[in-house]
Amino acid sequence: MTNDLDLLLIAHTLRVPAEPAPRGDGTAVARQLDVTLLTAGFKASVALLEHISRMEAGVATQRAQRVVEAVAGLVGDHVRHNVYFQGFPRGVPDTFTFWSECLAEAAGDPDFARRPRRRARRVVVNLLALPRYGRYQHSYAEMAAAHAELAPALGDRVTTLDLGGLADDEARDLYLRLASATTPLREEERDALRGLARHCADGAQPYTIPVRESRAVVNAAQVEAGRTPVDGTVDTVDDVLRLACELAGGDGTLRTPTRFPSFSRARRRLLLGLLDDVVRANPAKLGDVGVRRERWKRLGARLHPGDFPDLAHAARVFAVARRDEHAPSFTSRVEAAFRAGDVYQALRVLEQAPGLLVRSVDRALRSATAPDERQAVVTAVERVLPDVSGRVVLSLREHLGNRDDRALQRIFVNAQARAWSVPDTRARLDPGAVADLVRLCDAETLRRLPRPARLVIDPAIADVALPLSGRSRANGFGTLPRGSRTPVDGDRLRFFVHWRQAARRTDLDLSCLFLDRDFTSPEHASWTNLRGHAFVHSGDLTEAPEGASEQIDVDTGAVAKDVVVPQVLVYSGEGFDDLAEGFFGYMTRDHEQEGLPFEARTVRMKSDLCGTARIVVPVAFVRDGGVWQAVWLHLDQRGRTRFNTVEEGRTTTTVQVRQIVGRRYLTVRHVADLLRAAGTDVAPYTGQELDGPVAFVGFERPDGLPAGSVVYTPANLGELIPA
Structure with a gap:
């Protein structure tokens, strides 16, 4: 577990845990590590080299090997990259010449020469069947010998590896950061959170877990450790379904089906008890069951709600799934209002779900035919915006910035990154309403942003898009x-x-x-x-x-x-x-x-x-x-x-x-512009020495950054998005 934890922490933080080790002279190992790292585009910080050099040589060697293993995997240097043409990029023939050579060589092979099939008076030859085609014709060593050594260049990438704290402390910090992220995590981050949640199950838990997928991961680890879910993290029926999927070893994002096992009686009571609490507190939540009716039916077959007559509210969930009980969904009420052309009624219903209202702004504005209706949309957004997550606020802002650009088609990218596009046939939005909404979004974002006395930005990162979704x-x-x-x-x-x-x-x-x-x-x-x-x-x-x-x-x-x-x-x-x-x-x-x-x-x-x-x-x-x-x-x-x-x-x-x-994406520059307009001192970073704590945004933490500074890099750029 320690080795796996080391690799995970180095890969996700570029920090090497400082584990206690027998003291000795590991100076030679530290020098070798530094040289080896440079060949992979990394360098060890002074603190890391000093830490390795104070270790007993054998322990230092093991530690250095784990570091090299971690960084090699990061950049793909853990495998040997042989190529078909030994001298690439030199010595590669044009395609026709190459295929002709392959055919000529194959024609001289008696076994192959007997195999061509005749079709429509032509000889048809499968390229993949040619003896020379598509398979390495030389070893990696032979290929490597044909190439000159790489000459160093100023533009070569050099990524710094720093010394961290104790492994358990580093694991706790990374766990809390991932669990508290305000945007959905990438798949590898969610896998890391899953392992860290189990490792840290007995320690401090996050104060808030904004993303429901992350809640399921954390709560599954808590349940597996014999604890109850984190307070306040299960308040919809889907939260219970996500938790059941995680406990079954399935997909807590609900994007793919999960095969549910036969849960123990204690675990069945726990899941049904959570459902019972949700429905008792708000019976309207039953309206969400129909969206995933078949999954609820499959889960019900494993939970046997009839075995727990005291949890009658939970039993209603499965009655709705079987259509034995009717529970109109929230979205059906919204749809009914829009179909009736009643914008005011649609807004009244949507205000019960602020996030959905903000996501429905475009449709509401298109449905508003009178100035009063358009103003009602703006007013409703103004009321709910403080209750909406920061990423939803910024998503609306980005959408409005691209809405009426007729040079663009509508492009959709789903949770699996599948993309498709269609012509934009929507009516234009009222410019006055759009301007009002943009102003509201910017004001709300600025209200939530931390206000550093000084913000220093590496110009190279200014056009990096804000990670509104880990996907x-x-x-x-x-x-x-x-x-x-x-x-x-x-x-x-x-x-x-x-x-x-x-x-x-x-x-x-x-x-x-x-x-x-x-x-x-x-x-x-x-x-x-x-x-x-x-x-x-x-x-x-x-x-x-x-x-x-x-x-x-x-x-x-x-x-x-x-x-x-x-x-x-x-x-x-x-x-x-x-x-x-x-x-x-x-x-x-x-x-x-x-x-x-x-x-x-x-x-x-x-x-x-x-x-x-x-x-x-x-x-x-x-x-x-x-x-x-x-x-x-x-x-x-x-x-x-x-x-x-x-x-x-x-x-x-x-x-x-x-x-x-x-498309115009919201970038780091957008945040800087908002803070600059509000009076924050915003300066570019050109390698100058900084005096006094700053908020720094760049691809890497610079050496000599003053104590007390806050650093944002691509690893934690999501923290720029207010909760």
């Missing part, structure tokens, strides 16, 4: 919320994908779409087009029993297009969720650096491949005024079961990328 950001290292923009350094972009199949032959394809500034005239790099002007593909691999890597190298100075969109497609075999391992990322390099195809210290981002989609579009690169920026997408596309190609999906991809690139 807008993929699992991995260096990933940022959808819509974020970050500068791109270096002369070359190099994309990489690595996967290892679990049970059956799997062919993933790394491809790239190139578009003009107006998102037209598409070109592509893929296994069907290995090289072109300013790009080179490392070669197609069609199976990965021991792991396989593909890469695409793009010369950003020479490329003629202004939009570059890498993507990963399932051509055949296992989906992303079924793989033993799979991840995508990108590196940046200068022309003179050389090096291996994969060099960890040049990795800028590594994103895990997961989900049930068959196509993943993680990020796009856009050139504006001669400067390249990464624009974070995190889009999944359903695709086909087999044979997905970049050529066939280019229309869908182009439309979706265009909508996200053109």
Whole structure:
């Protein structure tokens, strides 16, 4: 458990727990650790090196190995990235030449020559069956020997690892931070919270748990430890359903079905008792049961509510699920009012659920045909806004900022990151009402924001989008919320994908779409087009029993297009969720650096491949005024079961990328502008020495930050969103 906890804490905090150890001379180990970390793009802080150097050498070695293991996994350096063409990016032939060579070689193989099938007077040859195609033709050592050493460059990534406190203290702090987050967590963060909640079940619990999915995780750990759920965290029937799913080892987000086990009698009474309390306090909550009627029926079959006649209110939940009792849903009452054209009645009902009212503002304004009705909408929002979560307030603000931009289509991205878009046929909103609502949102956000005496911001993070939902950001290292923009350094972009199949032959394809500034005239790099002007593909691999890597190298100075969109497609075999391992990322390099195809210290981002989609579009690169920026997408596309190609999906991809690139997202800059307008001293960080505590926002905590300073980095950027 200690090793697992170490890896989790280092991965999520970039801090190494300071565990007690026998004293000795670990100086040599500390030096070796520092050198090894640098090759992976990390450096140890002075405090961490001093801590390792004071340990007994054997213990220091074990500690250093765990640190290296943790950071290697973060950037994808825990596997060997071999490539099909040994000299990549040099020595890669054009596609026609390569295929001709493969066919010529196969024709000289007597066994293969007897296998071609004739169809319609033509010889049909399956490329995947060619002896030379899609399989490594050399070892990793042979490939590595063909490459010069990577030359250091000022633009290489260097991420600092700091020394933390004791492991239990670090675990408690991370647990409380994740549990108290004001936005839904990413999948890997939720998994971390699950483990930490069990580890910290006997310690201090969070004062508030704003996100209901997180409540289910924490409460499941409390119940498993023989305790009761945290006070005030179970107040809807869905909270009980989420808890039951977590206790069953299923999906507490309710996005996928859960198979419920036979719960013990004590656990059945606990769950039914919670339901009984919810319904007794507010019988209207029964209206929520119909949304997930089948799940309630399956849970009822395991809880046997008839065994507990004293919990009659809980039994009503399952009566509603079976339709033995009628309970009109809240949304049906809202729908009835809107269908009747009664805006005032719709607002009266919606005010009972402030969050839903704010999410329904667009519809309410479109339904309001008279000035008095539009003013009623604004007034209702003003009344409920103080009772709405900060992320919902900011989501409305962002929506209003893009609402009447007719250059954009409506794009939808669901909880699984599946995206689709449709033309925007909605009527325009009243400009006066929109201006009033924008003013209300900004005033409410400012009211909740902490007011530091001085705010210092690294300019590079100013255009990072506020994480209004953890689902807008993929699992991995260096990933940022959808819509974020970050500068791109270096002369070359190099994309990489690595996967290892679990049970059956799997062919993933790394491809790239190139578009003009107006998102037209598409070109592509893929296994069907290995090289072109300013790009080179490392070669197609069609199976990965021991792991396989593909890469695409793009010369950003020479490329003629202004939009570059890498993507990963399932051509055949296992989906992303079924793989033993799979991840995508990108590196940046200068022309003179050389090096291996994969060099960890040049990795800028590594994103895990997961989900049930068959196509993943993680990020796009856009050139504006001669400067390249990464624009974070995190889009999944359903695709086909087999044979997905970049050529066939280019229309869908182009439309979706265009909508996200053109959308105005709320960023760190928005928060800074609000605080500046309210009188806060806001200054850019250019490496200057800071005197006195500040609130600092940047990609990393700078050295020498004054004591008492508050730091916001991508790891805790959600804390900028007021509760």
